Amino acid sequence: MKKKEMIFFLIILVLAGAFCIFHFITQTPSAVVSVSIDGTEYKQFDLSKDQYYTIQTPQGYNILQIQNHTVTVTEADCPDQICVQQKSIQNKGELIVCLPHKVVIELK
Amino acid sequence: MNSKKIAYCGLLTTVALLLSYVERMIAIPMIVPGMKLGLANITVLIALYLFDNKTAFCISILRILISGILFTGFASFLYSAAGALLSFIIMSFCKKRNVFSVIAISILGGISHNIGQIFIACIVVENIKLFYYMPFLMILGIATGFITGAIGNKTIHYIKHYN
Numbered sequence: 001m002k003k004k005e006m007i008f009f010l011i012i013l014v015l016a017g018a019f020c021i022f023h024f025i026t027q028t029p030s031a032v033v034s035v036s037i038d039g040t041e042y043k044q045f046d047l048s049k050d051q052y053y054t055i056q057t058p059q060g061y062n063i064l065q066i067q068n069h070t071v072t073v074t075e076a077d078c079p080d081q082i083c084v085q086q087k088s089i090q091n092k093g094e095l096i097v098c099l100p101h102k103v104v105i106e107l108k
Numbered sequence: 109m110n111s112k113k114i115a116y117c118g119l120l121t122t123v124a125l126l127l128s129y130v131e132r133m134i135a136i137p138m139i140v141p142g143m144k145l146g147l148a149n150i151t152v153l154i155a156l157y158l159f160d161n162k163t164a165f166c167i168s169i170l171r172i173l174i175s176g177i178l179f180t181g182f183a184s185f186l187y188s189a190a191g192a193l194l195s196f197i198i199m200s201f202c203k204k205r206n207v208f209s210v211i212a213i214s215i216l217g218g219i220s221h222n223i224g225q226i227f228i229a230c231i232v233v234e235n236i237k238l239f240y241y242m243p244f245l246m247i248l249g250i251a252t253g254f255i256t257g258a259i260g261n262k263t264i265h266y267i268k269h270y271n
Contacts, residue, residue: 001257005212009250012219016246023243039234079181093240097233100183104235 030107194224214257
């Protein structure tokens with residue numbers, strides 16, 4: 001790799017890294033989780049109440065778990081299972097996305 | 109199109125398919141959902157350097173089509189196709205300039221693959237907030253692009269040397 005290219009990618013790395021650090025420092029716990037399907041809001045939940053909820057979409061289901069102010073998807077019938085493998089989320093702005101079902105779970 | 113080239117293309121497509129299968133089994137800790145190593149990009153890179161744009165494009169499209177049918181399903185196929193298309197356009201464009209090294213092209217390919225995927229994901233779920241993942245994917249794209257680029261670079265030298 002040439003020196004110029006190295007510098008170029010290093011600058012991108014530093015910028016992205018700075019953004020990530022900024023993001024981790026400024027994150028605050030969220031109180032409300034909003035679920036939207038295909039771009040329209042479907043339901044909102046309060047994070048203080050522990051519960052399970054089944055999000056039913058035309059393509060399939062995702063089971064949402066709220067526990068100790070964190071949100072996870074415990075089960076889904078989508079082919080890639082990316083939403084299930086994802087770690088639990090608890091801070092404002094964090095997302096869990098199920099692309100096959102067009103579900104976006106967002107903390108507000 | 110001689111028989112040697114046909115054999116190479118078949119081999120590269122098979123290796124690409126195998127790599128995308130292997131990649132699905134490697135569980136990297138999920139910093140960003142759905143992240144992958146992009147190992148299959150090595151074959152596209154090799155095809156780009158050993159042959160021409162057209163061949164590399166065919167291998168890339170064939171891989172995504174077949175792995176979509178065999179492993180992933182339609183939804184993931186759409187995202188891989190978007191990512192692969194953008195990354196191919198960027199890589200072939202940069203290769204034509206003739207000023208970039210193999211590793212740099214691989215990194216650019218990795219980054220543009222991520223951008224293409226996020227873009228399509230945003231359109232599908234109609235939520236612009238997915239771009240929140242962008243800085244994380246940038247870092248990962250550079251890291252994985254560097255690894256695949258280094259492997260591709262060595263392989264290209266090796267094949268050219270022994271041909």
